[in-house]
């Protein structure tokens with residue numbers, strides 16, 4: 001412990017929505033709290049991901065804090081699904097309204113956190129040489145924070161500017177008059193491509209795997225809709241907390257049509273009529289797509305048919321047609337004008353399934369199908385999801401064991417909240433909790449509330465250490481795997497970042513908990529009301 005270390009009750013890493021609420025909540029209960037944030041301001045994901053077209057895929061009325069009635073009342077969302085600038089404005093408003101900034105240390109990246117069992121304290125070091133000592137350590141580091149830039153030969157030789165969607169320049173980028181290349185067609189690429197195509201002279205899209213992407217159907221939120229939602233907020237929030245995904249259906253936007261029919265019970269004529277009437281949104285109607293591989297394959301064929309109807313050039317339509325993996329195995333991609341972008345004259349689609357990238361050269365990208373000349377390069381290649389940012393920190397627990405070692409075969413936790421061997425360390429929306437499968441803000445609030453109650457219980461009972469039992473952790477990991485089995489998320493043909501499959505060498509383990517927000521909350525509440533069953537409190 002260094003002499004100059006700041007002494008605290010809780011250190012929170014990250015000032016995104018998780019860290020901001022944790023600071024507010026723990027401060028309210030009288031704890032001395034400090035948030036350490038790598039960025040220069042609040043917002044987390046929404047601070048870093050400023051790429052053109054960045055937008056939330058959960059309705060804004062729901063993707064917002066519920067802990068303060070006044071906050072809910074006073075904030076007016078303008079669109080069904082908010083774009084990044086509006087969400088960042090909201091994060092700033094929250095920081096101002098609750099006076100959060102005075103306890104956040106910005107431009108500060110945590111490099112190490114070691115637990116000292118004798119004192120029962122975490123010793124936290126920052127890259128800039130700062131030291132903090134704290135009873136509790138909360139990792140609010142976000143699930144998609146560590147950008148993945150694939151190691152492509154010659155990448156450092158490229159002569160023009162290079163960007164990553166997850167680290168977009170705050171001053172924005174002017175692509176006018178430039179030939180732009182973009183690698184990656186996940187959510188970030190799919191959102192950025194239509195907007196960059198409008199600005200650039202030419203856009204070349206390098207696609208390794210086409211996605212099943214469904215139109216958002218986003219539109220402005222009318223005054224009337226907003227007022228009606230506000231009037232029902234209590235009911236909405238109650239329903240969210242009991243729901244599967246942390247959101248309810250009914251706010252509009254095609255992504256939020258509740259499925260009610262069975263695809264396998266439809267006739268060909270009925271399917272045709274559904275596609276004619278609702279286009280891609282028709283795929284939202286069917287319950288059995290998520291459950292039955294046969295229904296799923298039928299839906300995949302409908303999807304490909306809809307692509308053929310939308311994209312004029314048949315070869316481009318074929319390139320955009322996903323094959324060989326089910327709908328629902330990856331996180332759903334919600335788009336605005338994506339497929340139409342490939343009808344533009346200034347957009348070229350390179351299907352890397354027909355010949356991959358060989359190297360990057362100063363003037364472009366060489367593939368086995370030929371060389372594509374570009375002036376600027378955008379990586380939309382995703383993140384080392386869920387564990388990347390946590391494991392970047394040198395975290396050592398009770399016996400000096402490092403978390404990197406403990407998670408060598410994949411992340412293990414009890415309830416996605418704590419790890420055996422690492423007392424008083426909490427992960428907010430950590431692996432093993434519903435997290436990325438849900439409306440993140442609802443899941444964040446549930447975790448922070450649970451942690452806050454746990455700390456209050458410890459303080460009331462003069463307990464200084466909380467840590468899961470090894471057996472309870474093992475049983476939880478088994479349960480997480482068990483419920484994911486048989487779903488499209490773990491289909492044998494599925495390669496998703498949920499499974500760590502996007503990072504070479506990363507252990508393949510399904511990381512989030514599929515059980516749903518409502519069921520998960522019940523389990524957590526049951527554990528705490530049963531004397532924190534499975535946790536060892538000393």
Ligand code: NA7
Pocket residue numbers: 144150165183184185186187188189190206207208209331352357380381382383497502
């Ligand atoms: P994703 O969904 O991980 O998408 C990354 C994309 O980059 C995906 O199309 C990848 O193809 C592609 N990729 C990755 N590495 C390469 C290489 N080496 N060559 C070519 N293409 C590559 O990240 P996003 O940022 O779009 O979205 C992440 C989440 O943020 C999203 O799910 C939402 O929750 C918000 P692949 O599919 O691996 O073949």
